[in-house]
Structure formats: C-alpha cells, structure tokens
Amino acid sequence: MIWDKEAECLDRRQMEEVQLTRLRHVVQRVYENVPFYRQALDNKCVGLNHIRSLQDVSLLPFTTKDDIRNNYPYGLFSSPLKKIVRLHASSGTTGKPTVVGYTKQDIELWADMVTRLAVAAGAREEDVAQVAFGYGLFTGAFGLHYGLERLGATIVPASTGNTERQIMLMQDFGTTILVSTPSYSLYLAETAQSMGIDTRSLNVRLGLFGAEGCSEEMRQVIERIWGIDAVENYGMSELIGPGVSGECQCKEGLHINEDHFYPEIIDPITDMPLPYGELGELVITTMTKEGFPLLRYRTRDITSLNPEPCKCGRTLVRMTKVQGRTDDMLKIRGVNVFPSQIESVLVGIREIGPHYNIIVRRKGYLDEMEVMVELADDTLLEDFRKLEGLQNMIRHKLRVILSIDATVKLVQPRTIARSEGKAKRIIDLRGKENTACAEL
Numbered sequence: 001m002i003w004d005k006e007a008e009c010l011d012r013r014q015m016e017e018v019q020l021t022r023l024r025h026v027v028q029r030v031y032e033n034v035p036f037y038r039q040a041l042d043n044k045c046v047g048l049n050h051i052r053s054l055q056d057v058s059l060l061p062f063t064t065k066d067d068i069r070n071n072y073p074y075g076l077f078s079s080p081l082k083k084i085v086r087l088h089a090s091s092g093t094t095g096k097p098t099v100v101g102y103t104k105q106d107i108e109l110w111a112d113m114v115t116r117l118a119v120a121a122g123a124r125e126e127d128v129a130q131v132a133f134g135y136g137l138f139t140g141a142f143g144l145h146y147g148l149e150r151l152g153a154t155i156v157p158a159s160t161g162n163t164e165r166q167i168m169l170m171q172d173f174g175t176t177i178l179v180s181t182p183s184y185s186l187y188l189a190e191t192a193q194s195m196g197i198d199t200r201s202l203n204v205r206l207g208l209f210g211a212e213g214c215s216e217e218m219r220q221v222i223e224r225i226w227g228i229d230a231v232e233n234y235g236m237s238e239l240i241g242p243g244v245s246g247e248c249q250c251k252e253g254l255h256i257n258e259d260h261f262y263p264e265i266i267d268p269i270t271d272m273p274l275p276y277g278e279l280g281e282l283v284i285t286t287m288t289k290e291g292f293p294l295l296r297y298r299t300r301d302i303t304s305l306n307p308e309p310c311k312c313g314r315t316l317v318r319m320t321k322v323q324g325r326t327d328d329m330l331k332i333r334g335v336n337v338f339p340s341q342i343e344s345v346l347v348g349i350r351e352i353g354p355h356y357n358i359i360v361r362r363k364g365y366l367d368e369m370e371v372m373v374e375l376a377d378d379t380l381l382e383d384f385r386k387l388e389g390l391q392n393m394i395r396h397k398l399r400v401i402l403s404i405d406a407t408v409k410l411v412q413p414r415t416i417a418r419s420e421g422k423a424k425r426i427i428d429l430r431g432k433e434n435t436a437c438a439e440l
C-alpha cells in the first residue's frame, strides 16, 4: 500500500518540477523573514533570480548546527511566535539545545510525512502501536504518534522507561507494532526473557525503528529475537524529527520524502556536490516548512543516494543506511573508523551478544581502541582456551575490516549499560583519561 501515490510515485521530471518551484518558494520565504538568511544570501550575492534550475541549489549558503545555536532560541524562525504552535529541541551533549518551531501547517506536514513511512513499512489501520520513545522535547515520540494516529492505528503512548511494564502492556493490549530505537528493542527483549516471556509469542509483528543507526546484521538479530519485520526510519529534530525518510518493505534503502526535503550529498571536506551512489554528507533543504525552514542543512550523516525507482513502486530517491556521522567517525592512529563497521563484525558472531562499547584511549602518543563486548552466555567463561580463541578471532576480524588492531575484552552477559533511548556506545577518553575513568 502507498499512502500518497501521487506524490510518492512521480517520475523524475515531475519531481524536479515540484522541487524547483518549492525551492524557489523557500528561498524567497527565508529571504523575507529571516535576517540571518537575508544576510547570508546577500553575502553570496544570490537572489531568487539565480535559482533557475535544481543545480543552482549549490549557490545557496549552507546552514550548520552552530548557526542554529548562535541564533538560539528563535532567531531562525520564519514565522512570528504567535503562529508557532509547538517547540521541540534536540538534546545536544554540549551547550544549548537546538530549538525547532512548528506552525499548525508544519504539524500537519509532519504527521503526513510519518504516515507515509509508516505505511511504506507495513503499518495498517488495524495495528496497535506502542510508542516507546520519550515524549517530551525529543521529536521521536510525537512524530511517530501523530503519523500512526493519522493512519488510524491504535496508539499506546508508553514512552520510555519502566521496561517490565512495557512488556506487560504489550501482552495485555496485544501490541502489534513496536516503535523505539533498535537498541531499546534489544533491552526490551532481554527484559521479557528475564520475566519468562517469549518475545516471539507476543503479538508484535513490526518494528518501526529509528533515531540511531542499526547495521544490517543487527537488524537480523532483532528480527530473529522478536520474530518481526524490523523497518528503519530516519530524521532529525532540526529538519522535522522522524519523517525525512524511511524504508519500505523491500528494505533496500530509505525513501526520502524529497518533495519536501531536497537532498544533496557533498564531500564534507571540500563541500563539493557528489554524484549519485557516492558516500558523503547528507545536506537537506526543507522546502515546505513554515516555522523553521533550513537551507542546505549539514546533517553530518554519511550516506549515498540512489534515484532508481524501487520494486515497491515508489520513485522517491533512496538513501542507504546512515554509515556514521562525520563527527562520530573515530580517527585511530590516522585510520578512519566508523562504529557501524565494528558493529557489523560483532553482531555476526554467535558466541557474543549485541551489546558493546568502543573505548578509545591515548597511551603516550598512540591511540588505542578497546572493544568491550558481552558474551552471549556465561558458560564460556569457564573455558579459558575457548575464550582466548574467541577473543583472537574477533580481533582478527576487526583487523581485516578496520586495518588496525583493537583489544577485545569479553565481559559477562548484562554488564554493559543498557539504554532506553539512543545507545551510547563510544567512550572516547582521549585527553580526559583521569576524569572520565569513573564513567566506566
């Protein structure tokens, strides 16, 4: 089923026409209403008359997270506050959060975008959807909530936390869709197990997962443990929240709602546009948002685009799974390492569980990486030789993929901290070894 056939199945030429009209519209809107953009466009001597084709998007200025922070809280809003009906904010580990404002029309658009991806993933009116994202300034819960509600599904706004109660709700309410981060779904499964409940015996048939990366290998583990279809969606608060893109049931890339979010891939170092198929930083221009439109927003997420129509019938361009972020790529002894590469090695190994941490330290002038991972069950702990063999095997596999050495530390099941939201897997102690050791 396709929610909005007309918009999701346009041919390329029709899509480009829609995009150009909308692009010109948003340039005009921000020029008229946002002093920051008026100045940025004037500085580049770019006006509406320069935007004659989609290629001209490269003339527009970029917007970064710092630009949003520097205009905290309302400086980039393009509608007066009286027209803003909702605020959300991204957590941000340092400094002020980034604040996002929605007009009534933006809220409608948001619901629509999420409905599209929920339908593409296989959600239906008959479903009972348990939303296990935190309700609050984070966009995840409200986004999925409104999108699924628009579809007509029954929403269980469980929010995060109280993991045992989540399982009870699933049992009692007959939940068929779980909405959460992929890592929380693992924690939920483990909790069910400890309650003596077989996750596969529950009614859940579909997982709508997002807000963090999930390797293909991890998806398979989740699908096996739960006996469900695990389908991914992507978004970010600055752009709208969830609703930017999502997989259909073919699971061959995430369809971008490109009639509203104009995507580009650029080289994050040179800032130059990259062709289809090449990995680079995703840059998005929101073309139809009223309250908080952004020109060429640097997402820092690494992906590539595929414009081929999909088997599902949608023609919306697809992005590959996010490979990592330009800012969480680890540079270890000069080698670029993405946590997702490590995950794909670990999750394929039967004797270990899907919970891991990557710890980076500096010893003298050298970086050292330790991969701490849980054993699937603790009986292995009694067999030193097997344990050592396993450790060596993991180290070897990591070396093949990453081209650098990592120490592997196998720990008992359930010793690595679980998360109810986005998992925090990287612990980078470089330059702060003494103070941060306590965190471990």
Ligand code: DLL
Pocket: 090, 091, 133, 139, 140, 141, 209, 210, 211, 212, 213, 214, 232, 233, 234, 235, 236, 237, 238, 241, 242, 243, 299, 301, 321, 322, 325
């Ligand atoms: O995480 C919005 C969201 C909520 C999307 C629920 C999907 C489901 P932020 O908290 O602003 O917003 O974080 C945005 O999360 O730039 C990515 O790095 C990461 N991210 C989101 N979805 C995915 C995904 C929400 N499917 C940041 N795969 C983004 C990989 C993802 N990373």
